Amino acid sequence: MGSGAILVSQTLRAMIADGAIQALVPVRPEQIQPSSLDIRLGARLWQLHCSFLPGHTGVERKLGRLATAVHRLDRDEPMVLHRGGVYLAEVEEVVELPVDVWGRGNPKSSTGRLDVFVRLLTEHGTAFDTVPAGYRGRLFLEITPQSFHVAVRRGDCLGQLRLARGRPVLDAEELERRQLTSPLCRWSDHSAAPVASEPSPSVLMSVDLESAEGGAVGYLARRHLPPVDLCRRNLPTDRYWVSLPAAPEDGHVLEPEQFYVFATRERLFVPPDVCAELVAFDATKGELRTHYAGFIDSGFGWSADDSTPGARLVLEIRTHDVPFLLEHGQALFRVEFMRNEAIPDALYGQTGSSYQMQGLKLAKQFG
Numbered sequence: 168m169g170s171g172a173i174l175v176s177q178t179l180r181a182m183i184a185d186g187a188i189q190a191l192v193p194v195r196p197e198q199i200q201p202s203s204l205d206i207r208l209g210a211r212l213w214q215l216h217c218s219f220l221p222g223h224t225g226v227e228r229k230l231g232r233l234a235t236a237v238h239r240l241d242r243d244e245p246m247v248l249h250r251g252g253v254y255l256a257e258v259e260e261v262v263e264l265p266v267d268v269w270g271r272g273n274p275k276s277s278t279g280r281l282d283v284f285v286r287l288l289t290e291h292g293t294a295f296d297t298v299p300a301g302y303r304g305r306l307f308l309e310i311t312p313q314s315f316h317v318a319v320r321r322g323d324c325l326g327q328l329r330l331a332r333g334r335p336v337l338d339a340e341e342l343e344r345r346q347l348t349s350p351l352c353r354w355s356d357h358s359a360a361p362v363a364s365e366p367s368p369s370v371l372m373s374v375d376l377e378s379a380e381g382g383a384v385g386y387l388a389r390r391h392l393p394p395v396d397l398c399r400r401n402l403p404t405d406r407y408w409v410s411l412p413a414a415p416e417d418g419h420v421l422e423p424e425q426f427y428v429f430a431t432r433e434r435l436f437v438p439p440d441v442c443a444e445l446v447a448f449d450a451t452k453g454e455l456r457t458h459y460a461g462f463i464d465s466g467f468g469w470s471a472d473d474s475t476p477g478a479r480l481v482l483e484i485r486t487h488d489v490p491f492l493l494e495h496g497q498a499l500f501r502v503e504f505m506r507n508e509a510i511p512d513a514l515y516g517q518t519g520s521s522y523q524m525q526g527l528k529l530a531k532q533f534g
Contacts, residue, residue, distance in 0.1 A: 171333020173331045173507050174332070175508055175512075176200065176201050176512050176513055179199050180199055183199075188260055199513075200464050202442035206325075206326050207324050208319060208321055209240070212246070212255070214235050215235065215254065216233060218309060220292060222291065222293055225290055226290050240321035248318075251312070254310045254311070255308070256310055264330070266300060267333075269331060270329060271296055271331075273462045274325065275326060275327055280483060281395060282312070284312075287307070287308060289307075306328070315390075316392075317395050317396075319397055329462055336505050343362050352433050353433065353436065372433050372501070373496050373497055374494075374496070376414050376493070376494070376495035378413075378430075379413045381410075383411055384429065385411040385429040389406070389409060400531065408428075418497075420491070420493075422486070426484070427483075427484045428484070430479040430481055434468060435467055435468045440465070440507050440510060441504045445500055456484065457482055464511075465515060466511075481528060
């Protein structure tokens, strides 16, 4: 059994009270998720002519060379980030982590479903989405809208931060035991999905091209449309998306550099003592990205009496360079499960969550 655990909601709340997580504008209660913290856009945003890693020179010096403009974000008036542009935003939250606590960043679900590529940076970071143990300093989000222009404000949550001690991933033996007794990942008949032990203990998941919900098994993003304001709701789906019909035999040919949304055949049931994370796609399976958002909080698809159908995961797919045939049941990615340090005091679905018990579902901005 591995040694380590993900920090949960009550610990995050205590870290805010103790000053280990700080913000000029106080952290809102709804930012605290069962096993992650939503992080907000701060006051400053830079337009860049390319992406970068800060390294030993640091963010500020790199910005002196790479920023083409600097903007002040307002809480009321939105600023439009243009498709294809590269931006860097200051994060409202500042961290002073204990020496044994490290972190990872990820886009929020709605951010990924809008095809907005978001990555977390530290002041001298040498890797994206990585916060080293004991880090003390500011955080930044690199933002690249890829299908739609998006309108953002100061305080908008585009990313998440997950904090941990040690190595919290469930080992193969424990994951096998859970899949045999009370499966975390199940087929539609509630039987357990198989466990893969290599390259790490995880469950393999696949795409569903048969179960048409509302007549669609997936969606293709349209382009050259008005900006998507992150505060809007009930935007017309047909204006921004092309629905894709069921194609169980022939599959769908994905065009290069287009953005697609599909869902998994399998469903997740994440109990309170664990959380999960999607693992990056294996490039030997094809040249494509299978997801942007990767954190799955405790309680996702789960109920205490096991009476729920569980929740499917949404796949945010972009293929590179060449057309790619996507077929029903094709295995695309893996999910790792991680041990929580304790039972969170609020589970996913009890915190105003938009995607509990979901099937195929677009970002919450669409009707």
